[in-house]
Amino acid sequence: MMLPPNPQQRLNMNKEKFNLKVPVVSLGGQYNHLISRMLSELKVESPIIPAITNLNQIIEANIDGLVFGGGPQRVYEDFKKGIFNLLHEIIIKIDVPCLCICAAHQLLALIYGGEVGPAVYPEFGPVEIEVVDEDEILRGLKPSFIAWSSHNDEVKKLPKQFRLLAKSKKCLIQAVKLENKPVFGVQFHPEVYHTINGRRIFENFLSAIKR
């Protein structure tokens, strides 16, 4: 059984009110706790699990989906060093819907053979996201919306198996989807309060789970 790591957080949770279980795998970023808060508000049980724990246990724990949150690391450097090998295996073999945010979005691209590097123009704060393809986490968000970003690096080249869902003026790969699988990546932060429609994106993700 999956329990939140912190007893206090466990106390705040009322088991019966949750319909789904979607843990948040944290790469150590500032907003991961906000992902958990957002999901709790959407009646989803979402304990935060550090990316270093043995994730195989989590996958065997009968979950409905996973959200991978951001982190401060240079993902492309750590990837080369093999730090993400375990996470790599899990993302490849997982068969529940996944939403990968910020650094995790970059990691997702690397895992499938894409390229990640320092952004020429890092984005911080409000950014206009232009929707190219609504499928399906961006449903209802055409033609564009304001999202908040905070990234020094970006995906430079999208792997073949991926479809582009959104871009911004300074960052050409803002949202992606793996073909034939409900695995999504977003460079911006749908979990922060200032991302208008952030909640909508999580709702769309949850409907991908329920489908």
Add this chain to the structure above:
Amino acid sequence: MLASEFNAEEFIENQIENLRKEVKGGKALVAVSGGVDSTTCAALAYKAVKENLVCILIDTGFMRVNEPEWVKKTLSKPPLNLPVQIIKAEENFMKSLIGVKDAEEKRRIFREEFYKVLSSTAKKENCKFLIQGTIAPDWIETKGGIKTQHNVLTQIGIKTEEKYGFTVLEPLVNLYKDQVRVVAKALNIPKEISERQPFPGPGLMVRCVGEVKKEKLRELKKATEIVEEKLMDEGIQQYFAAVLDEEFIENQFFPELSLNYAAKIFKNLATGVKGDERAYGKIIGIKVEEEFRRKIWSDFEKLIFLQSKIISEKKDFTRVLYLIDEKNEGKYAVSIRAIKTRDYMTADVAQIDWETIRDITREILFKCSEVKEVYYDVTPKPPATIEYE
């Protein structure tokens, strides 16, 4: 507001029960500042352990004008009835900060001085527990290395039993500010506290950018009073003044801006958060010629866009300030900061009308004789943090 999904009554009940179980009839210490977090925490603690609670307010010297007395008065009367005692420690803090310029070093020194007072009080009063109002952004930012919040200890491996002689209990540790306010309301905490704008633990120290000096702090206290009074009713979540040394390292020009302006880089540095990482970077002050200032201000979105362009291109910058007005004499600059937020993890710059900001500026320039320039901070969080250090 989504905090409605959060059940305050259930939370309060659970936390009181928890605290009772932990303290087990012993004595506990709580430190209040008059902010919503520490007051909510103290109110919970008081309900849990009643007369076994020792409640202190540490006067660090970095509180606002008459604040310690006001807080004591407000918290001591019904409905809270907290037995607040003020402990004066101003000189300890001031002495240990002499010559210190670095933001993180200042914060660590503050934490040490603060817990020295708590530790000696706990020993004197025989308290084995410290109940404190640490909330989610405090430990998230401290663990993430963004800035050292003074009230985060166990999360970064400090063994409080060994070092200070008490066990730390943190009933609010997973809440955000908006949720704390919901709990505060459910506890009947007076509105002047439950809706009070946040004030950092180290107080005005983190708004006295760079080295703390008595005169600089005095000017900051005056400016703070003016800004707080004038922006109180604007529906902004946090609004305050910061003071900087009016010293610059260089001038910079951005040809693409096509404005008649000067851009100066301050000697002082300010804390920011970029891509989940701490950024301790340069502050730029933009000075547009007087006749254009109002016009550019009124196209606020463009001003924010200009900020974003500067920070995106200059990777070692964390702040962009826009000059409102100046006078000929003085050694300090004041920056006015006003932000809109829910949970303080991200923050938008508040748009204020020109007359209001100009009037505040004029009053500051008039009343603070050592303040030469007054700016408005146009940097959101990220890339800046809300406070300067």
